Amino acid sequence: MRYLSALVLLLPLVAALPSSPIEARGGKRCSTSPQCGKASLYCKRGTCSPRRELNGPCYKDFGCLSSRCVNKRCVKAEAPTTPALLALGAKCATSVSCASGYCGKARCAVPLPVGSDCYKAVGCTSGVCTSGKCAAASTTPTTPTTPTTPTTPTTPTTPTRDPVIVPGNLAENPSFEDGTLEPFTTNGAVTIVKGGAYDGQYAAQLKPTANAPAVIGQSLGGTKKRAIISAYYASISYLASDVFIPLSENACSITALINGHTRGYDAEPVFVTTGQTDWVQHTFYVPSDQEITSIAIGTACDKTATATIKIDGVSFVRAEGPTNGANWDLRGNLLRNPDFDNAGKSWTVSGDVTFDDSALTNGVDQSIGVYSLFKAATPASASAPSSASLTQIFNTFGAAGSMNGRFIQHVDAFASSVPNAACRLIYSLNHQVLTTIGITQVDGPSYDGQDYFREHNTDPSITYTTPGLGWPAEMKLSCDPGASATVRVDRMSVFASAN
Structure with a gap:
């Protein structure tokens, strides 16, 4: 991939405006x-x-x-190691992590022949995926007499949607609605254009060529850094026009970069195609084992290929998981602060929900750290259940797929003054119930008298057919009239898998 090498060699660190975080010294309150x-x-x-x-x-x-x-x-830090390539059938996040060179639907797989279903070019032996099918590679001669005719989409005169606000976004001015590119800095041919944007009125326009990649990037201020990172989701909307790809081996691409572009690429690139007439949303999975200090979206073309690429709605969102004693690898979690180590940050509380790190009922410390504590009690004379809940807005960027969730819970207390009255712990995604746990008794001691958290790993039973921006994930404790309960919940997650 020569264009990727060129991108790295030609790009200096994208400088950005400095930020001055409010500092808190030892013993003072803080959020990061x-x-x-x-x-x-x-x-x-x-x-x-x-x-x-x-x-x-x-x-x-x-x-x-x-x-x-x-x-x-x-303990002492471990020396970094280079992970071995994954075998066929192994779980994966990027194609470059697979020995086969292709990660499809989160599993390492063999690239497919012409005519097979596909959703990205690397999944085809030909390297060409068109309209959901693997297509034959072009046999256009080296010097074509009639090069590809650039296609310029119609530019709407008014915005089609309000600026998209992505919770937890690390990028500032992500939709360029300040009317400038700041605080993004640029490398190569980058301008701001008014009209024809994905959301709002403005978009960034990048024009990469073989010898000059085009990049927008910004540094992150101190309050936006965090040292415990597993991965990021970088999402953009893009519209490619004036695409000129005269040879089958030519390509123009977009990729997400972090920390000064020190690696060949930080995320698997997306390749632009001719004939695009509408905006496309794309999400990059960006693994990271280090603190993030800068973010960027890079575009590049190789050989004689050229393109004009509009970028809008840029977001970089942390994919955070538990940092100690985890039951699962939560890399790829769409929720922020899922283990409540930052108390209720990123969560909306309704009813009696608090955040604590006290030992379990029998005094057994299982390195859970901070957890959420739900309490609900409904008088026997009440006409409707009472409840307590936590809600967080999340985003799924794929065009279609399925969702599942995970969490752990422990019932500290339960009481009922009415026959058959019960409490329920309900986990729902986008207002659809994912799982319901009936509560009629306390979780008693187990494993030689030790209390424990119960693990729940739901099947991907909720499907979606459009990208989900601003969907709610809700955990709710609800008690019938005459019932009450206290329940601890931790390590919540939402995962989305593309179809």
Whole structure:
């Protein structure tokens, strides 16, 4: 992929406007670790606390100066290793992680022959995916007499939708509705254009050529950094016009980049095609084992190919998971703060829901850290159930797919003064119930008298046929008249798989 190499070689670090976070010193309140102002401090449950030396107590990796916490003790950091390529059938996030060179529907697979169903070019042996089918590679001669005629879409005079607001977005001015590119800085041929945007009125226009990639990027201020990262979802809307690809081996592409573009590419690229007449939404999965300091969207063409690419609705959202004692690998989770280590940040509370880190009923510490504590009690004389709930807005960017969720829960208390009265823990996505757990008794001791959290991993039973922006994920405890319960919930997640 020569255009990717060119992108790296020709791009300096995209500088951006500096940011001045409000700093919080040791013992002061905080919401993110960078607010504490020192590398030796981190934000622990809303307060700046010292990071521990080797063998010091801990409950998460960033609580240690070594950034590694094992069995609640700080240990030496492991030397980074290069992961082996994944075998056929193994779970995957990117095609470059597979020995076969293709990750399809989250599994390493063999690229398919011409005529097979596809959704990206790398899934075809020909390298061409058109209208959902693998197509034969072009046999256009080296010097075509009639090159591809550029296609310019009709530019609407008014915006078709309001600017999209993506919760948790790290990018500032993501839809360029300030009328400028700031705080994005640019490399190559990049301008701001008015009219014909995906959302609002403005879009960024990039014109990459073989010798000059075009990039927009911005640095992240201190309050937007976080040291414990598993991955990011980078989403854009793009519209390619004036696409000139004279040879079958030519290509123009878009990719998401982080931290100064130090790698060949940070996410699997998307290839632009001729004849595009409408905006396309695309989401990149960007693995990262380091703190993010800068974000960028890069475009590049190789050889004699050229294109004009509008970019709008840029978002970089953390895919956060638990950092210690996790039951699952939650990389790819669409929810933010899923293990409540930042208390109720990113969550909307209704009713009696608090955040605590006290030991379980029998005093057994399982390195859960902070969890959410639901309480609901309905008088016997009431005409309707009472409830307590947590809600968070999330986004799915795929055109179609299915969703599932995971969480762990523990029933601390249950009481009923009315026969057959019960409580229910209900997990719903986009107002569709994913699972319901009936509660009629306390979770008693198990495993030699120790309490435990029950694990729930739902099947992908909820499907969608359009990208979901602003969908709610809700966990609700509801009790019938005459019933009451106290339930602990932790490690919530939402996963989306494209069809």
